[in-house]
Amino acid sequence: MDIANMTPRRPYMLRAYYDWLVDNDLTPHLVVAAMLPGVRVPEEFIQDGQIILNIAPRAVGNLELGNEAITFNARFGGRPHSVIVPLYAVQAIYARENGAGTMFEPEEGYMDEFDEGFIEEEETASLAEASAEHSDADSDSKPPRPKGRPSLRVVK
Numbered sequence: 165m166d167i168a169n170m171t172p173r174r175p176y177m178l179r180a181y182y183d184w185l186v187d188n189d190l191t192p193h194l195v196v197a198a199m200l201p202g203v204r205v206p207e208e209f210i211q212d213g214q215i216i217l218n219i220a221p222r223a224v225g226n227l228e229l230g231n232e233a234i235t236f237n238a239r240f241g242g243r244p245h246s247v248i249v250p251l252y253a254v255q256a257i258y259a260r261e262n263g264a265g266t267m268f269e270p271e272e273g274y275m276d277e278f279d280e281g282f283i284e285e286e287e288t289a290s291l292a293e294a295s296a297e298h299s300d301a302d303s304d305s306k307p308p309r310p311k312g313r314p315s316l317r318v319v320k
Contacts, residue, residue, distance in 0.1 A: 168272055170273070171231070171273060172251070172271045172273035172274055173271070174251050174252075174254065174268055174271060174274075175229065175230065175231045175232075175251055177266065177268070178229060178234075178251070178254060178257055178268075179229050181257045181265055181266055182219070182229060182257065185257070185259050185264070185265070186220070186221065188259075190259035190260070190261050190262070190264065191218060191220045191223075191259060191260040191261060192218075192219050192220060192257055192258075192259065192260075192265075193216050193217065193218055193219070193257070193258055193259070193260050194216065194217045194219055194234070194249065194254055194256070194257055195214055195215075195216055195254070195255040195256040195257075195258070195267075196214060196215050196216075196217060196249050196253050196254055196255065197213060197214060197253045197255055198210040198213060198214055198215040198253070199213045200250070200252065200253045202233075202248070202250040202253070203248070203249055203250065203253045204246070204247060204248040204249075205217070205245075205247055205249070206240045206241075206243075206245050208240075208241075209240055209241075214255070217238075217247065217249070218238075218260070219234070219236065223238060224236040224237065224238045224247075225237040225238070230251075231251070232250065232251060233248055233249060233250045233251060234247075234248075234249040234251065234254065235247065235248050235249075251274065252270075252271075252274035254268060255267060255268060256268060
């Protein structure tokens, strides 16, 4: 079988490195290209188009290292988030303590998924914009909320 026709090796390598790091009591971190379509991470933690995610068992819930995506629940700044990282967006996995791990190079097997994800992302963005316009119209009918701290005054 030709290498071009094989499934991507990234999910298998990622699971192997994850298991190896966890078995050695290290903290696995993912480097993710956060601006790619399909990536769902808290935007306030993105720096230079990337986000580093702690995927240690004690830091995440419902971790699934699938063949298409990594999904889990975690808290960021005390707020719960559901995270979805398509595997084409994973750039590296490494240990926080000593840097052991690997970087991933682009793979041909993800090009079709990337194109599909990009089209899907555009459709989702269009729907979100339409929804936002609709909610803006609804918000105009409500009276504005007063700003500042609430206060009481003693009247004699």
